[in-house]
Amino acid sequence: MRVDQLDRGRRAYARREWGEAYASIAAAGAEAALPPEDLFRLATSAMLLGRDGEADDLLAASYRGFLGDARPDRASRCAFWAGMSLLNRGQAARGAGWLSLAQRLVDAGAGEVERAYLAVATARQAMLAGSDAAAGSGDADRAGELAAAALETGERAGDRDLTALARLTLGAWDVMRGRSARGLATLDEVMVDVTTGGVSAVPAGIVYCAVIELCTASMDLPRAREWTTALTRWCDAQPDLVLFRGECLVNRARLMRLRGSWDDALAEAGRAVTRLSDPPGQRGAGEAWYELGEVLRLRGDLEEAEAAYRSADVHGYEPQPGLSLLRLAQGRTTDAAAAVRRVRAEAGPHAAVPLLAAAAEILLADGDLDGAARAAAELAAVRGGTGGMLTALADRAAGEVLLAQGRARAALEPLRRSWAAWVRLDVPYEVARARLLLARAGCAVGDEDGARLELESACQAFERLGAGPDLAVARADLGRLAPGVPRVVGLTDREVEVLRLVATGRTNRAIAAELFLSEKTVARHLSNIFDKLDLPSRAAATAYAYEHGLVRA
Template sequence: MADAEVVDRGRVAFSRARWAEAYDQLAAADRDGHIAAADLARLATATVLLGEEAKGCDTLGRAYHAYLDAGDAEGAASCAFWAGMLLLSHGHPEQGAGWIAKARRAADEGPADGVVHGYLSLPSAIQALRARDFPRALEGYSAALEVGERWHDLDLVALARLGLGSTRVGLGEVTAGTALLDEVMAGVTAGEISQIPAGIVYCTVIHVCRECYDFRRAREWTAALTRWCEQQPDLVPFRGECLANRAYVMMTQGDWADALAEADRAVERLSDPPGQPELGWAIYHRAEILRVLGEDVDAEEAYRRANQLGWDPQPGLALLRARQGRTEEAVTAVRRALDAAGQGPVRGAVLPAVVEVTLAAGDVTAARQAVDELAEIAGRVDSTWLSAVAAQAVGAVQLAEGAADDARGTLRRAWTTWRELAVPYEAARTRVLMGQAYRALGDEEAAQLELDGARWTFSQLGARSDLTAVEALARRTAGTGRLTAREVEVVRLVATGRTNRAIATELFLSEKTVARHLSNIFTKLDLPSRAAATAYAYEHHLL
């Protein structure tokens, strides 16, 4: 038999969340002789929390058989359930389904109303939620909650309420859904939930908050997840995702240097051991930080790496292409991303990029269609963040349509909200649009004040590409204020006598896009011909 003192040391270390020590002691006891099924389950948990999921699942399998040999069907079913859930979450559907089936068979040998039956309601509910079959998801999570409350099983209650909250958010009942998530998080932060369910809750709640654009909650719970991870220095799962979430929060707050460092740490943590599914997601966030910093080459490489790992690089890569002047590629990419988004919450994240890219391509009609849909989503989702995103996009389209006075008011509301949310980059981008609106209205002093404010913020953030663009915009006279940066480039080239084909080649555009830009220019400036556009360019010192 195993040394009782070694087992006791392993149990104490386990209770204190010292996973490496718990693993060493319990593994030593396991090598020296047979240990009880409950200690095998502890060893499996410690193994998983040290990042060895496959090895941990094997140990859970041994614990399953040990429980069966001891006549404890419920204990066996619990081990089989967690082995199945871990395998399913790490991309092994057949093995995972096999262990869930073993769990059901073992549960059938135990009490008919046993607590494990509640856990076994979860896999089908999770599948239903992912398929957006909300009625079936509610049914499954409600059944799990009833069992959890009856047996006072806090892990099951937390997982069931997590699912119910996520489902309510998916149904558009954001206030009710986030209230359930807050209730779950209160129990987790109080230490009422065991480690693997707690990690699942943390990461799922932050993900749901981001999906419903509740970034205030996402920031708060990311900070709580950070504290939870720091209390367990040996912890491997959840830590990489925690770092990636922290990087995103830092980016929105304007702490870009720290955000990039945190993203690098997330990528490092998620790369070892290999096969962690969150790695592509973390690399995508790293690419986003590099893009706003103006590090285009490194950003493109990161987008490509995220794609290789199975994470869609859009809409970030499309925004990079638009800034590079490759607008046709950008338009194709965001339209493809929008199609892939379906009617889910991701659609609200893609539509702002559609607006930005189609405006860069000179297709105001397409931008108007996208912004109308975005505004409709913002109107039915209770999210201050999404309201600011929509107002900024609406203002940009109004400006492109020539409704500068309307744009000014809309953009002012967006800017005020961004400031309240403490999101400096988007606030500065909105100020650039406000400057263009004031310029179109003939108020050059107000335009310069807005552009100067944006320029200062971009300089503080290190947003090199945005800084270059706003400095060029600030140098222009009031007469060019009605044109976008791309349209000014087209006018300049027209004034040198270049054909549409030559302009397209120089700006890496299609001839169709150049023709659309020219049509917009003639309309905005009320010009009848290329010769008149040339005269305009000389008159306004664009050459």
């Protein structure tokens, strides 16, 4: 009976039927001690089923079994995977301990391939330490060299798992060093290897998730879409799979949101939260909560979005820039600006692109034109000569700043480029936002007919998406284009509102209360009005407003 169960488990393992493999091998092990190779199979099955604690114990048992059989190479491999699993779950001390055991075996002569596996781990740890720390440490400076040497060893030994991990590390290192084109090309190579089925399940899952994460960080939406589709197929082919499935759901939810399928994105993000919350402590739970918050915020479900962002924070995921954008939507502009300034300061010169884009938008709303211009300039510097999402965000920020500076005609060119990029990428929400900005620029240069067409298209898109807050803004802009409603060339819509209220005799405090702004923000808007219209005082601004029909006597 035991032999039948063990054979059944081994066959299920080969077919990647993890539930059956685990049950059969475990049943065989209940009758008599398992060989270390079968303990390793049982440990891998437990890991893929999300049974992390059991997997840790089984890898330790397999490690001891291989040592007892005088197989230091296989014992080293067990120690490597035990260490990597623990590191991925945030247990740095235990993970480092296992890798030290593996290193000891390698130093005692465990083998060249095992040494290459550890070289991959060393390079990975250096990169995770951050680019600033990595640049100053010996191993980190050699991360690319270590990965390249491991890749050569893996190819020479015909070890496809090692080859995949080394190539992944090499590509990731190039991306982190600013060589995105070369790095992404390397990642494409490793994905071809993984998708053809020649890589074991655990390293394959690591590669899938890491490549998609790197494509997302590089703002390469087409690649992220393509590889997320491949990851979905891979997960679906293994119905018992728990490990990696949660991350797959998060990636799918993000792409659904960008594609404009917000109901589907909300459902997928909810499934990701459920999957990654039980058992607790899973890597990716915070990101799942954050993605849920993003969809809720865009739909205008602000209280629910705040709860989701708070849950992301509880699970160790920085809820920015989403939380700052939520504060902006709530009318808490000063809080939004303070938060985004803090996060940018902490990020230093390596602020993420989404944070820089949000900072430009939020600081403009707060009246900090200089701060917004700096964020836009950083975005332009990051963009370099690349295209795609990064270019679209950088051009939008540049156009927003030019528009706020009263240079509407100059703003039209980057705003049109941004619109065209979002159209190519098929991101309908951002297409509609670009139309809204194009309408404001067009109106500022006197093209009210063109502005009306842009706003009508934006309203239709926001309504289809269910973007309630943005729809209200677009409709308000459209209402201001009605015949007889005066406008002032060079001023933003918010500045016109402030000017009108100044002309009615309201104080900065009263204006702030009426427009849900801080007094500091009102003062900044008023300073911008004085500069743009060359006015010396509130009295002169009041006279200007009456002369131009903004208020009636």
